[in-house]
Amino acid sequence: MLGSIHRVLARICAVFQSSDFDRDLQAEIDAHLNLLAEDHIRKGTPPEEAKRLARLELGGVSQLREAHREVRGLPFLDVFLQDLRYTFRILRRNAGFTLFTIAIVGLGVGASSTIFSVVNALLLRGLPFHDSEHLVWISNRADDGLKEWSVQVGHFLDLRDQTKSFSDLAAYATFSQPADAKMLINGELERLNSLQVSQNFFSFLGVSPQLGRSFSADECRWNGPHAGLLSYDTWKRRFASDPNIVGRAVTLNDASVTIVGVAPRTFDFATVFAPGNPIDIYLPMPLTQETNGWGNTLAVIGRLRPGITLQTARAEFQILSEQIQKQHPERNTLRPILTSLDQHVTGSLHNAFLILSGAVAMMMLIVCANVANLQLARSVTRQKEIAIRAAVGAGRRRLIRQLLTENVVLSLCGGLLGVILAIGGTRLLDGLRAFNIPLLSTVRMDVASLVFSVLLAALIGLLFGFIPALQVPSISVHDSLKDTSRASTGSKRHTWIHGGLVVSEIALACVLLVGAGLLARSFLKVLEQNLGFQPERVAALRIDPSNSYSTRVQRNTYFDEVLARTRSLPGISSAGLTDVLPLAGDRSWDVTAKGKVYARGHFPEGYIRIVSDGYLAAMGIPLRAGREFSERDTPSSEPVAMVNETLARTLWPGQNPLDQIVIGEGGSNPGRRVVGVVADVRHRALEQESGNELYFPTRQRDESGPVYLVVRTPLLPAALASTIRTALHLITPDLSGTEFKTLQQLVDKAVSPRRFVVVLLGGFSAFALILAALGIYAVISYSVNQRTAELGIRMALGASARDLQERIVLQTLRLAGLGMLLGSVAAWIFARTLASLLFGVTFTDPATFAAMLFVLTTAAALAGYFPSLRVSRIDPMAALRAN
Known part of the structure; x- marks a missing residue:
């Protein structure tokens, strides 16, 4: 055992001391040669002849060195290093081929690794919480059975x-x-995003504060001590990472709040639950009788006990909900929906990213086919080199190993480039905060992604390395050493392989182009939807009056002055106020009409908007009938409301809604007279039809929260931000919360998930199209070069260059046509998987398929046309002499 270990260690040491061993061996060989030569000299042989005879007696010195190396070291490693050195010499000699191959492999690996990093972060890695696979999202089914509501405090406590x-x-x-x-x-003053959480929220998720502690039971009482827990970013940005922040009192919403802790850097609530809306400070949520009266206000998460399945929990909650509903009929309806938390967070993205993963796989197949085509063409030109190496003693196994080494080195260099591109790609994704996608900010090029990149690159090298390697056994040394013009002519088998690879590239490109086209048309259809408002040249400024405007009269006076000053500014066409902007949040009440009776839990759901006069004009919302709100709609005047067309049809089908009485809050108020009907507005999502919308005048509502000042301007909205802020600060010097955004930004954010998928799939499709065109060009160019003699003879026999060019282009189009035929069938299958992501188009959309055929036909024709131009430079006499 010890002897074996000693021999292994000795061989390993010999690898690192090979030059010393070679010198010792050479000295010993020289000594033997000298002894033998001296013997012959003593016998009377001349010195030069004695040396020759000594070398003959000793035998082959080179073979002796090789045998010595095999005995003393690791022969396979020596051979590998020799292959590696030869590989780098060959690749340096063919720099153009080397750089092109590394570039396309790098782009393919980079794209694949980027998507893998995204899929790993969103779908594979799991949520960044302790034991996240046992976390369950618990929501409440709405009365219509379609939407999900939050849960009432009393229901939460009972459950x-x-x-x-x-x-x-x-x-x-x-x-x-x-x-x-x-x-x-x-x-x-600074505006912060706050979030109220239950006392056990952080410990439940397995999150320990970086500094301080979480909330105590006393702080979670109604009117208990005011406490706050800062996010890591807010602590770092606003308090300069003050290590003594715990116990410090700050003024929050005009009350003194004690900072009790700082969340860890690794915890980002918004990344999982509210993408694009990072939380700055966490506050305790009292779970009491008082907050129970607020209605459905809680998002609930549960942790399953060991051994309990989600199906068991669903069955239990069905029974519990019925019991609780009977015990507390005065509460809101409880219809629990239980979903695994990871399914709730990323479930809607599964199809999109599986499709993107499939697209990347197809793109990588195109990369492999392209490189294999290049390698096949190159292997034909290297036949003479391989034949010479075989003639001087290289075995077929050694030649195959050498070719595989070259291709693996190429692919690993491409993989290194791909890793660099993937790192840049993941950082780019991290910077795209506008994309409203959960966990996107956690995408990183981690160890798993790095391993994926290396394995993918190695696999590519082996895959396209086998193609030239498989040609080695069929190479005839005798034929290959003949005249180059004949020996290098490709066989029919090569032609068939070239054509098959090109057809496969075109078929795969066809699939990707159809997928990208369908998603792009869906994206455009979404953007073409009638929003019900006109976002162009409209901006909104969030304002929050100070506590000096605490009564309804004071706030109305303040709002009147804000509107008057804003409308007097140059460049303002119209201005109005609202409590909520389209595509940026919602709240709903039960609504009914006077005289209508609904069973509890079956009231129509109405989305409430509180707006001022001028709001419709500022937003560009059409008034269909009646009038909009005016200065006459005061707290002392008759309560009035406006309804949208959908609510009008819901409450008064076939009737005139004007002067009807609409009642909000499930009939708990006397109602309001309808004075106007406005167009439907897509407040929730661009793909969703408008729901029932009920508008109240600002002056008649006792709302104390912040509002949005909406302005329409013929100028660029951003240019007016400072002007409006200055005007408002003249009214209220301590005004805070002047967040400025354009309506177009809200629209862009609403469509960002779709844009994300379209941009990625579109990029992959463009890359695939380029690779397919390059593949066609390479094959046709190779074919023209190989057929130079044939084409010259045809020209000598009377064929014109134009006729031959047309034949070459037709040959190209035949390949493209077969690829498009096969690709159209595959594209139809692929398009069916996209059905859930499409909007406004069918997966068999004729326009998309026609556009794909046109683009690919044009690309193929051009890729065949340019190589065909070489025909005009062929000399027929030179071709005849060569044959």
Whole structure:
């Protein structure tokens, strides 16, 4: 055993001391040669002849060196290093081929690794919480059975106390709005995003504060001590990472709040639950009788007990909900929906990213086919080189190993480039905060992605390396050493392989182009939807009056002055106020009409908008009938409302809605007279039809929260931001929360998930089209070069260059036609998988398929036309002499 170990170690040491061993061996050989030569000299042989005879007696010195190396070291490693050195010499000699191959492999590996990093972060890695596979999202089915609502506090407490399937439940408030908290620090006001959470929220998710502690039971009482827990970014940005921040009091929403902790850097609530809306400070959510009266306000998460399945928990909650509903008929309806948390967070993305993964796989097949085609063409030109190496003693196994080494080195160099591109790609994705996609900011080029890149590159090298390697056994040394013009002519088998690879590239490109075309047309269809408002040249400024405007009269006076000053500014066409912007949040009530009776839980759902006069004009929302709100709609005047066309049809089908009485909040108020009907507005999503919408005048509502000042301008909206802020600060010097955004930004954010998929698939399709065109060009160019003699003879026999060019282009189009025929069938199958992502188009959309055929036909014709131009430079007499 020890002897074997010693021999292995000795061989390993010999690898690193090979030059020393070679010198010792050479010295010993020289000594033997000298001894033998001296013997012959003593016998009377001349010195030169004695040396020759000594070399003959000793035998082959080169073979002796090789035998010595095999005995003392690791022969396979020596051979590998020799192959590697030869590979680098060959690749340097063919720099153009080397760089092109590395570039396309690098682009393919880079794209694949980027998508793998995204899929790994969103679908494979799991959520960044402790034991996340046992977390369950618990929501409440709406009355219409389609939408999901949040859960009432009382229902949450009863479910938490009575469940046997869950070890614990946690919750956070769903009524938070962006920039809903005002923090006063060192005399400066700043708007923050706040979130109210249950006492156990952080411990439930397995998150320990970086500094301080989480909330205590006392702080989670109604009117308990005010406490806050900062996010890591806010602590770093606003408090300069102050290590003594715990226990410090800050002014939040005009109240003193004690900072009790700082969340860890690794915890980002918004990344999982609210992409694009990072939370700055967490506040305790009282789960009491008082907050129960707020209605459905909680998003609930549960942790399954060990051994309990989701199906078991669903069955239990069905029984519990019926029991709780009977015990508390005064509460809102409870119809629990249980979904695994990862399915809730990323479930809607599964199809999109599986499709993108398939697209990347097809693109990589195109890369492999392209490189294999190049390698096949190159292997024909290298036949003479391989034949010479075989003639001087290289075995077929050694030749095959050498070719595989070349291709693996090429692919690994391409893989290195791909890793660099993937790192850049993932950083680019991290910077695209506008994309409203969960967990996108967690995408990184981690160890798993790096391993994937290396394995993919190695696999590509082996795949396209086998094609030239398989040609080695069929190479005839005798024929290959003949005249080059004859020996290098490709066989029919090569021609068939070239053609098959090109057909496969075109078929795969066809699939990707159809997929990208369908998604692009869907994206355009979404953008073409009638939004109900005109976002161009419209901006909104979020404002929040100070506490000096605490009564309804004071706030109305303040809002009147804000509108008057804003409308007087140059460049303002119209201005109005609203409590919520389209595509940026919602709230709903039960609504009914006077005289109509609905069973509890079956009221129509109405989305509430509180707006001022001038709002419709500023937003570009058409008034269909009646009038809009005016200065006459005061707190002392008759309560009025406007409804949209959908609500008018819901409550008064076939009737005139004007002067009808609409009642909000499930009939708990006397109602309002309808004075106007407005067009439907897509408030929730561009793909969703408008729901029932009910508009109240700002002056008649006692709302204390922030509002949005909406302005329409013929100028660029961003140019007016500072002007409007200055005008508002003249009214309220301590005004905070002047967040400025354009309506087009809201539209862009709403379509960002679609744009994300379209951009990626479109990029892959463009790359595939380029590769397919290059593949056609390479094959036709190779074919023209190989057929130079044949084409010259045809020209000598009377064929014109134009006729031969047309034949070459037709040959190209035949290949492309076969590829498009096969690709159209595959594209139809692929398009069916896209059905859930399409909007406004069918997966068999004729326009998309026709556009694909046109693009590929044009690309193929051009790729065949340019190589055909070489025909005009062929000399027929030179071709005849060569044959």
